[in-house]
Amino acid sequence: MTGNAPRTIAVLxxxxxxxxxxxxxxxxxxxxxxxxxxxxALPIYIDHANRWWMGDDLWHRETFKAGGPDRSRLTExxxxxxxxxxxxxxxxxxxxxxxxxxxxxxxxxxLHGTFGEDGCVQGLLDLGGCAYVGSGVLASAxxxxxxxxxxxxxxxxxxxxxxxxxxxxxLERGASWLKELPARVEDTFGWPVIVKPCNLGSSAGVSVAxxxxxxxxxxxxxxxxDVEALIEPFITNRLELNVAVAGLDEPVASVTEMPxxxxxxxxxxxxxxxxxxxxxxxSIEGMAGALRVLDPEDLPLEMRERARQxxxxxxxxxxxxxxxxxxxxxxxxxxxxxxxxxxxxxxSLAFYLWSAAPHFWTLTELLSKLIQRAERISATRxxxxxxxxxxxxxLT
Amino acid sequence: xxxxxxxxxLLIAVPFGYLxxxxxxxxxxxxxxEGYEHLRFIRWVKLRSLFDPAFWVSVAGxxxxxxxPLTAVVCFGAVxxxxxxxxxxxxxxxxxxxxxxxxxxxxxxxxxxxxxxxxAAVLGAYPDSEVRAAFLASAVxxxxxxxxxxxxxxxxxxxxxxxxxxxxxxxxxxxxxxRPLIIGITGSYGKSxxxxxxxxILQFAGPTLAASGSINTLMGVTRHIREELVFGHQFMVVEMxxxxxxxxxxxxxxxxPAAGIITAVGDMHLERFGSADEIVRAKSELAxxxxAGxxxxxxxxxxxxxxxxxxxxxxxxxxxGEKSTEKLDTRLEQVRFTRKGTSFVxxxxxxxFSCFTPLLGRPIILNIAGAVTxxxxxxxxxxxxxxxLRTLKPVPNRLEVxxxxxxxxxxxxxxxxxxxxxxxxxVVAALPATRRFLATPGVIELGPEQxxxxxxxxxxxxxxCDSTLVVAEANREAFVAGHRDxxxxxxxxxVPSRSEAFRWxxxxxxxxxxxxxxxxxxxxxxxxAGVFWKEPVRAS
Numbered sequence: 001m002t003g004n005a006p007r008t009i010a011v012l013x014x015x016x017x018x019x020x021x022x023x024x025x026x027x028x029x030x031x032x033x034x035x036x037x038x039x040x041a042l043p044i045y046i047d048h049a050n051r052w053w054m055g056d057d058l059w060h061r062e063t064f065k066a067g068g069p070d071r072s073r074l075t076e077x078x079x080x081x082x083x084x085x086x087x088x089x090x091x092x093x094x095x096x097x098x099x100x101x102x103x104x105x106x107x108x109x110x111l112h113g114t115f116g117e118d119g120c121v122q123g124l125l126d127l128g129g130c131a132y133v134g135s136g137v138l139a140s141a142x143x144x145x146x147x148x149x150x151x152x153x154x155x156x157x158x159x160x161x162x163x164x165x166x167x168x169x170x171l172e173r174g175a176s177w178l179k180e181l182p183a184r185v186e187d188t189f190g191w192p193v194i195v196k197p198c199n200l201g202s203s204a205g206v207s208v209a210x211x212x213x214x215x216x217x218x219x220x221x222x223x224x225x226d227v228e229a230l231i232e233p234f235i236t237n238r239l240e241l242n243v244a245v246a247g248l249d250e251p252v253a254s255v256t257e258m259p260x261x262x263x264x265x266x267x268x269x270x271x272x273x274x275x276x277x278x279x280x281x282x283s284i285e286g287m288a289g290a291l292r293v294l295d296p297e298d299l300p301l302e303m304r305e306r307a308r309q310x311x312x313x314x315x316x317x318x319x320x321x322x323x324x325x326x327x328x329x330x331x332x333x334x335x336x337x338x339x340x341x342x343x344x345x346x347x348s349l350a351f352y353l354w355s356a357a358p359h360f361w362t363l364t365e366l367l368s369k370l371i372q373r374a375e376r377i378s379a380t381r382x383x384x385x386x387x388x389x390x391x392x393x394x395l396t
Numbered sequence: 397x398x399x400x401x402x403x404x405x406l407l408i409a410v411p412f413g414y415l416x417x418x419x420x421x422x423x424x425x426x427x428x429x430e431g432y433e434h435l436r437f438i439r440w441v442k443l444r445s446l447f448d449p450a451f452w453v454s455v456a457g458x459x460x461x462x463x464x465p466l467t468a469v470v471c472f473g474a475v476x477x478x479x480x481x482x483x484x485x486x487x488x489x490x491x492x493x494x495x496x497x498x499x500x501x502x503x504x505x506x507x508x509x510x511x512x513x514x515x516a517a518v519l520g521a522y523p524d525s526e527v528r529a530a531f532l533a534s535a536v537x538x539x540x541x542x543x544x545x546x547x548x549x550x551x552x553x554x555x556x557x558x559x560x561x562x563x564x565x566x567x568x569x570x571x572x573x574x575r576p577l578i579i580g581i582t583g584s585y586g587k588s589x590x591x592x593x594x595x596x597i598l599q600f601a602g603p604t605l606a607a608s609g610s611i612n613t614l615m616g617v618t619r620h621i622r623e624e625l626v627f628g629h630q631f632m633v634v635e636m637x638x639x640x641x642x643x644x645x646x647x648x649x650x651x652x653p654a655a656g657i658i659t660a661v662g663d664m665h666l667e668r669f670g671s672a673d674e675i676v677r678a679k680s681e682l683a684x685x686x687x688a689g690x691x692x693x694x695x696x697x698x699x700x701x702x703x704x705x706x707x708x709x710x711x712x713x714x715x716x717g718e719k720s721t722e723k724l725d726t727r728l729e730q731v732r733f734t735r736k737g738t739s740f741v742x743x744x745x746x747x748x749f750s751c752f753t754p755l756l757g758r759p760i761i762l763n764i765a766g767a768v769t770x771x772x773x774x775x776x777x778x779x780x781x782x783x784x785l786r787t788l789k790p791v792p793n794r795l796e797v798x799x800x801x802x803x804x805x806x807x808x809x810x811x812x813x814x815x816x817x818x819x820x821x822x823v824v825a826a827l828p829a830t831r832r833f834l835a836t837p838g839v840i841e842l843g844p845e846q847x848x849x850x851x852x853x854x855x856x857x858x859x860x861c862d863s864t865l866v867v868a869e870a871n872r873e874a875f876v877a878g879h880r881d882x883x884x885x886x887x888x889x890x891v892p893s894r895s896e897a898f899r900w901x902x903x904x905x906x907x908x909x910x911x912x913x914x915x916x917x918x919x920x921x922x923x924x925a926g927v928f929w930k931e932p933v934r935a936s
Contacts, residue, residue, distance in 0.1 A: 220783060
């Protein structure tokens with residue numbers, strides 16, 4: 001970091017999203033990994049109602065069990081209005097304790113899913129002129145939408161699995177789609193297909209359909225979570241391959257990892273985030289709870305290298321910052337690699353991928369690098385010319 | 397009062413004040429669970445406060461203070477402090493914790509003031525022997541603590557009524573402005589599940605509002621409307637609970653239904669109503685509220701519900717059912733249970749629809765028939781409604797099947813009636829399992845029939861389950877009798893609490909076993925309510 005003065009770092013976690021709990025786990029990891037010698041970390045919990053809370057209880061995981069933190073022991077905070085204040089102040093209410101404003105040097109959003117990973121919080125921080133770690137509004141918003149990401153990636157020559165997208169608006173136009181959609185899918189892909197929400201991270205709402213009935217059920221299931229469903233041919237003999245990318249001076253790809261899952265179905269939500277009596281590798285926290293293989297040597301080196309290279313391509317294409325995890329699918333029958341999706345704020349910031357060759361960075365080191373980068377980006381953006389040229393000055 | 401004599405008083409007042417504060421919190425939890433209804437709360441309290449050790453410590457202090465003044469005062473202070481600390485915090489302990497809402501806070505604040513006033517008044521009545529009077533005052537306040545809460549609530553009643561009226565008026569205005577198509581659902585059981593199923597189907601036809609869980613009181617519906625109803629909502633599904641005659645009518649005034657579903661009329665909450673006729677009268681308020689030409693969907697398998705249907709001549713009536721001999725608009729047929737869900741056929745006039753849903757239990761499938769009937773009448777394509785059934789998700793603790801380390805758990809803790817009880821037994825009997833267990837406190841609030849009903853359930857359970865754990869006191873004897881009837885007394889295990897039941901199960905469960913967790917009484921009915929201290933868990 002430039003300058004040795006300790007920074008005040010606000011870690012944002014929780015959030016109004018299906019992945020609230022995952023975010024709390026990730027957030028606490030980040031919170032405890034921040035280097036206490038170089039920064040004062042401040043946990044900020046965002047609850048299901050999108051209210052922000054500050055307090056010492058938030059350091060402990062137990063606080064979040066059984067109904068969430070005891071709000072009477074916390075202070076509700078909000079971002080002070082106006083550009084550049086970058087200060088959290090107690091929010092309204094007649095009983096707030098005055099003088100507990102906190103000036104924040106850098107925000108670290110560790111939020112997953114809607115309102116946190118999709119550019120919403122990033123937009124709020126931009127409005128306040130705050131420095132923050134991770135992707136900005138555009139990259140976050142695109143990364144959240146699987147259809148747009150795939151379309152962009154395909155246009156750049158990154159291989160993707162073909163898809164059909166299906167809008168919830170169809171429900172307003174009668175029930176004929178109940179017959180037409182399965183016919184169209186059968187013609188285009190055949191069975192089985194995978195049905196997933198277009199705008200969600202995690203595996204919520206994902207299902208595999210092998211018949212018209214299951215397809216319709218899968219689509220309706222998606223419409224409970226999202227306004228757009230994505231339908232792709234289901235690669236039966238599939239493997240998954242993930243790579244993390246860090247936005248440093250230039251994008252750096254991590255080692256590859258292969259999450260080990262059952263072959264017949266995609267990772268379900270609980271498989272991704274809970275460990276149910278299975279053997280685990282690495283930390284037992286969060287995403288790292290799933291069984292995984294780092295740098296799978298069974299896989300040809302060229303394929304692993306190709307994944308790392310494509311990962312940085314997608315990362316740059318979207319203009320990501322911070323840590324993203326780029327997920328690939330391998331069709332084992334055809335030996336083909338496909339870009340699947342990008343998570344612009346992956347669980348645990350995918351730190352376990354940096355703990356192996358070629359990097360060996362701890363989460364603490366990684367965070368220091370990212371915070372430094374966030375400060376530079378914010379300062380650069382602040383320095384961009386905002387004074388209107390003469391022809392735009394109409395009121396002088 | 398001289399400085400010398402104020403020390404003993406302080407030594408009594410400060411720890412005792414803290415203790416009373418804790419006790420008020422503890423009682424408030426149950427007062428809140430009883431919906432701040434005085435009679436119901438009193439029925440729970442009975443003479444409980446006289447069994448509070450703090451009461452007897454105060455009495456003992458009063459008796460001993462003449463002979464050992466210093467010892468009495470110091471011991472009293474120490475013991476009350478200890479008792480206060482030993483008491484579990486109701487905000488964090490118990491099955492349903494105390495939720496310090498604004499209302500609860502108001503009641504607590506006024507009750508605290510009243511308690512202090514009462515204590516001071518007793519003290520003031522004996523100006524000559526202040527210390528002894530302080531012990532007496534402490535005994536009085538401890539004994540009357542539950543009454544103090546009731547008094548506080550009574551003092552606040554006009555204010556609470558005013559606040560509630562304001563909220564209701566605001567909610568009613570929102571409903572008038574937004575004008576969603578409102579569907580009211582009532583019945584002795586099956587309301588919440590039918591509401592959830594109907595809302596699930598309707599959401600694919602238009603933006604739908606329905607409260608999750610079982611919000612079904614005027615206050616709950618009011619709050620839900622004020623927080624959630626927005627322009628754009630096309631449907632609103634309202635669960636209407638009847639606690640007494642008139643309660644559904646009032647909800648219908650707030651949310652005038654265009655259509656209604658009556659899921660069943662049975663003997664639930666008989667204690668509150670007094671007679672079966674009174675229950676029918678209470679539920680028929682929904683039928684009366686449906687406008688002329690509106691739609692009423694009625695479960696024909698329930699004779700009480702059919703009575704309401706026959707009385708509803710002003711609106712269109714559609715009947716659904718499985719066993720009924722009436723001419724039905726929707727008939728349920730060919731119900732089959734598997735671990736993955738239920739397959740069944742819905743026959744409507746000429747057409748027959750094959751359906752599948754991940755949900756289990758005959759009553760729930762019957763609720764589906766009711767919801768589909770209403771949805772179809774409201775203009776939802778039947779094919780879409782049937783497709784939507786595949787994506788229903790089990791409501792937690794309502795015949796929810798969970799596999800854990802090879803053990804099949806059938807969680808049915810939210811059920812509280814005999815129909816649901818039998819449904820759970822039917823499902824567990826249909827699923828493959830090496831041994832079957834049941835843990836339940838039985839069913840309650842059935843008036844004079846309670847014993848016989850539980851005895852019959854116990855008999856049926858004995859035929860299906862290898863072991864039945866009867867939890868708490870309420871129905872223990874009935875369960876013993878039922879198992880005796882079945883000649884299987886050895887299959888019955890009596891446990892004092894839910895946690896004890898879990899402990900018992902945990903020690904014995906093996907892969908391939910199935911367990912039903914049936915009905916989960918509120919804290920009120922468990923023997924070890926743990927008001928004054930944390931109840932130690934006893935080994936059986």
